[in-house]
Amino acid sequence: MDLARRFGWSSEKATSHGGLTLICPSADPNHKIRVFSTGKGSEGVARTSRKRVGRCEHRDFRDPLGRVETALEEAAKLLRAAKALLERNDAQQSMLEILELASEQLADAEAAFDEANQDLDNAQDLVGELLGAEGADAIPSDLLGVAGSQLRTAELTLRELPSKDATVERLGIWLDELKSQRVALRVWANRYGSVPKDGP
Numbered sequence: 001m002d003l004a005r006r007f008g009w010s011s012e013k014a015t016s017h018g019g020l021t022l023i024c025p026s027a028d029p030n031h032k033i034r035v036f037s038t039g040k041g042s043e044g045v046a047r048t049s050r051k052r053v054g055r056c057e058h059r060d061f062r063d064p065l066g067r068v069e070t071a072l073e074e075a076a077k078l079l080r081a082a083k084a085l086l087e088r089n090d091a092q093q094s095m096l097e098i099l100e101l102a103s104e105q106l107a108d109a110e111a112a113f114d115e116a117n118q119d120l121d122n123a124q125d126l127v128g129e130l131l132g133a134e135g136a137d138a139i140p141s142d143l144l145g146v147a148g149s150q151l152r153t154a155e156l157t158l159r160e161l162p163s164k165d166a167t168v169e170r171l172g173i174w175l176d177e178l179k180s181q182r183v184a185l186r187v188w189a190n191r192y193g194s195v196p197k198d199g200p
Contacts, residue, residue, distance in 0.1 A: 011023070020035045144182060144185055144186055151178055151179055155175055158171060158172055
């Protein structure tokens with residue numbers, strides 16, 4: 001009965017023996033089906049009736065097609081919602097990962113900052129120890145220039161002394177070490193501005 005109604009069939013009470021008569025949308029007398037509420041073999045009759053309704057060329061598809069369209073629209077809406085929820089979950093997971101990474105990087109940055117701050121304190125203490133209170137305003141390139149002059153003086157003086165003397169040899173080695181150190185420091189100082197080219 002439900003299938004027949006969805007395909008546009010109508011029903012009327014049978015004039016004899018009770019039950020109903022199903023009539024197809026065209027009212028074709030050859031397209032009528034008698035339906036009895038009880039009787040032997042009712043399941044088989046129902047299957048046959050469903051087949052006749054489904055094969056009728058006059059059946060009205062508007063209601064079934066409407067239901068199909070409604071079902072598809074609902075399914076499409078649910079699928080879009082499911083996709084949106086998954087995208088939301090991905091975004092939330094990404095945000096959590098970013099926050100976790102940022103937290104780790106912040107902890108690393110704080111540790112690096114503390115280390116740099118300790119290095120600053122140590123360097124300031126050493127400058128004060130080596131140059132006194134006024135040394136805080138000294139410029140590295142100026143100190144390297146003066147150091148170069150001192151190294152040049154030491155080198156010229158050592159040339160006038162016996163090269164095989166133990167003390168001369170020791171001071172010569174120290175001179176070479178300091179000259180190499182000055183070259184490295186000049187490269188370092190270049191990161192903060194020009195460095196005079198005078199001196200050895």
